[in-house]
Amino acid sequence: MPETKTRGGVEFARPAAGETLVRARDLACHFEVSAPLLTRLLERRPRTMLKAVDGIDLDVRRGETFSVVGESGCGKSTVARLLVGLYRPTGGTIEFEGVDLAALRGRAERAPFHRKVQMIFQDPYASLNPRWRVRDIIAEPIRTHRLLTEPAALRRRVDELLSQVGLSPTDADKFPHEFSGGQRQRISIARGLASEPEFLVCDEPTSALDVSVQAQILNLLKDLQREYGLTYLFISHNLAVIYHISDRVGVMYLGRLVEVAEVGDLFARPLHPYTRLLLETVPDLEMSGRDRQPMAGEVPSPIDPPTGCAFHPRCPFANDRCRSERPRLRHAHGAAVACHAIEEARLPVDSAGVPLEGRRA
Numbered sequence: 236m237p238e239t240k241t242r243g244g245v246e247f248a249r250p251a252a253g254e255t256l257v258r259a260r261d262l263a264c265h266f267e268v269s270a271p272l273l274t275r276l277l278e279r280r281p282r283t284m285l286k287a288v289d290g291i292d293l294d295v296r297r298g299e300t301f302s303v304v305g306e307s308g309c310g311k312s313t314v315a316r317l318l319v320g321l322y323r324p325t326g327g328t329i330e331f332e333g334v335d336l337a338a339l340r341g342r343a344e345r346a347p348f349h350r351k352v353q354m355i356f357q358d359p360y361a362s363l364n365p366r367w368r369v370r371d372i373i374a375e376p377i378r379t380h381r382l383l384t385e386p387a388a389l390r391r392r393v394d395e396l397l398s399q400v401g402l403s404p405t406d407a408d409k410f411p412h413e414f415s416g417g418q419r420q421r422i423s424i425a426r427g428l429a430s431e432p433e434f435l436v437c438d439e440p441t442s443a444l445d446v447s448v449q450a451q452i453l454n455l456l457k458d459l460q461r462e463y464g465l466t467y468l469f470i471s472h473n474l475a476v477i478y479h480i481s482d483r484v485g486v487m488y489l490g491r492l493v494e495v496a497e498v499g500d501l502f503a504r505p506l507h508p509y510t511r512l513l514l515e516t517v518p519d520l521e522m523s524g525r526d527r528q529p530m531a532g533e534v535p536s537p538i539d540p541p542t543g544c545a546f547h548p549r550c551p552f553a554n555d556r557c558r559s560e561r562p563r564l565r566h567a568h569g570a571a572v573a574c575h576a577i578e579e580a581r582l583p584v585d586s587a588g589v590p591l592e593g594r595r596a
């Protein structure tokens with residue numbers, strides 16, 4: 236029997252942690268960024284496609300925080316929007332609880348998915364309707380999904396949600412402009428929780444906030460996850476935030492996942508040459524006094540990505556195979572890594588066979 240719990244007067248089954256909740260296979264999202272048709276015809280130019288996400292495999296386990304990290308423009312926010320159904324994939328599949336989203340037809344079939352999957356956006360200023368009172372902002376998903384219809388029960392539920400995110404029920408009658416950035420993000424989280432979701436996709440939820448407020452929001456998200464068994468997909472370019480919040484991390488480069496590992500392993504033993512480069516740019520999380528190198532080279536354009544391994548123009552280990560053949564994610568040293576040099580054992584290793592270049596001092 237699955238454990239059950241009550242939220243807002245409604246009883247929900249709480250499935251076992253650890254099983255795969257979201258599975259993406261060969262997921263792709265390409266956007267057309269061509270010049271206008273007439274210009275293309277006159278100049279005999281082909282259509283131009285931007286490969287924001289270019290064939291990734293992803294499994295998010297129930298109850299975990301899976302983070303996606305990478306430089307600006309690597310496609311991580313596109314992954315977030317694909318997984319909540321805001322974008323349609325150009326290729327590949329997304330399954331939620333084993334159901335292929337492409338097979339859901341019409342509003343009625345999609346409604347349970349939209350209730351269970353919610354998104355917290357980066358900018359709490361833009362994501363809340365400035366003309367609505369907080370009570371209506373939070374109550375809207377409850378009404379939409381018909382979780383509660385009786386006005387007194389709806390009111391009690393909004394008050395409860397505000398308390399859960401550290402605000403006061405008296406805040407319900409205010410407008411968004413009466414709150415600070417951190418408080419607005421708390422309102423966004425309360426609204427996100429209102430439909431009793433299982434999967435929250437958080438797209439840079441703290442990057443618009445002051446550093447001191449960032450930690451409070453991250454701790455709130457962790458507390459809510461513990462309390463309700465929530466599963467998070469967390470998007471950030473900030474490795475200190477990723478270190479704090481994640482169970483597992485996927486590193487993206489030019490629309491592809493290049494490494495997936497447990498957070499402790501990734502920071503202690505980054506394997507992929509890009510992950511190592513990325514980690515060189517963050518403050519010293521373990522205060523080891525180690526020197527940091529700035530990130531070398533420019534990220535190539537996703538409109539015309541390099542052949543083979545997209546990282547090869549910046550990689551000190553690149554060879555001819557890297558320039559012509561795209562590496563696939565393969566299991567190595569407890570992680571999944573897409574790198575020919577790791578697969579060919581071209582990097583110097585320690586006695587346990589772990590690449591020395593990947594071990595942080």
Ligand code: SF4
Pocket residue numbers: 507508509544545546547550551552553554557562573574575576577
């Ligand atoms: Fe570098 Fe080659 Fe590995 Fe790409 S596949 S990261 S170019 S060694």
